[in-house]
Amino acid sequence: QVQLVQSGPEMKKPGxxxxxxxxxxxxxxxxxxxxWVRQAPGQGLEWMGWISPYNxxxxxxxxxxxxxxxATDTGTSxxxxxxxxxxxxxxxxxxxxxxxxLVNYYYHSGLDVWGQGTTVTVS
Amino acid sequence: QSALTQPASVSGSPGQSITISCxxxxxxxxxxxxxxxxxxxxxxxxxxxxxxxxxxxxxxxDRFSGSKSGNTASLTISGLQAxxxxxxxxxxxxxxxxxxxxxxxxxxxxx
Numbered sequence: 001q002v003q004l005v006q007s008g009p010e011m012k013k014p015g016x017x018x019x020x021x022x023x024x025x026x027x028x029x030x031x032x033x034x035x036w037v038r039q040a041p042g043q044g045l046e047w048m049g050w051i052s053p054y055n056x057x058x059x060x061x062x063x064x065x066x067x068x069x070x071a072t073d074t075g076t077s078x079x080x081x082x083x084x085x086x087x088x089x090x091x092x093x094x095x096x097x098x099x100x101x102l103v104n105y106y107y108h109s110g111l112d113v114w115g116q117g118t119t120v121t122v123s
Numbered sequence: 124q125s126a127l128t129q130p131a132s133v134s135g136s137p138g139q140s141i142t143i144s145c146x147x148x149x150x151x152x153x154x155x156x157x158x159x160x161x162x163x164x165x166x167x168x169x170x171x172x173x174x175x176x177x178x179x180x181x182x183x184x185d186r187f188s189g190s191k192s193g194n195t196a197s198l199t200i201s202g203l204q205a206x207x208x209x210x211x212x213x214x215x216x217x218x219x220x221x222x223x224x225x226x227x228x229x230x231x232x233x234x
Contacts, residue, residue, distance in 0.1 A: 112174075
């Protein structure tokens with residue numbers, strides 16, 4: 001079945017970086033983009049950005065530009081999200097989600113498959 | 124403060140219908156047919172219910188329906204069931220700056 005499996009929980013100190021992985025299976029990896037969404041404790045969802053395994057294009061939410069990097073490894077069908085300069089407000093559950101947008105972010109058609117989430121604690 | 128505005132909570136009795144609103148601007152909801160809705164149970168990942176305003180992914184009950192008028196999108200749940208109790212989020216595309224906006228979420232209580 002189609003699934004995204006994320007790496008385990010992380011505990012980081014302020015100023016550090018965190019790298020979260022998201023391994024896809026059950027579908028053609030290069031046919032869909034991957035978006036990252038985070039959710040702080042008791043808060044709503046926030047879109048962080050997107051990467052295309054097809055052409056490597058990325059698009060980041062304005063507030064994360066310069067602080068986030070996304071990369072893909074087509075050999076292992078894995079996407080990575082790295083967030084630098086962590087502060088306590090970055091404490092959140094980070095989700096990867098399959099995104100039908102593949103080439104450039106000219107539209108949005110919903111995120112149809114989600115990973116289980118990775119808890120990142122900054123303290 | 125979220126970019127899209129949703130009511131914090133709604134409630135309804137089993138069998139009833141409820142509607143959750145999501146208000147944006149003419150730069151996001153009002154400009155495109157790219158509105159999605161998600162259901163999230165506590166401790167779980169969100170689940171896509173509606174995409175492109177009115178479309179349902181395979182496997183999503185037809186009790187869930189979406190619509191849009193001007194800068195406001197709506198999710199209607201008919202025939203409320205106990206398992207519908209969850210948080211619901213809308214999202215919309217925007218051309219400039221941050222491309223995907225989410226609402227603040229609405230907690231649905233089934234009485």
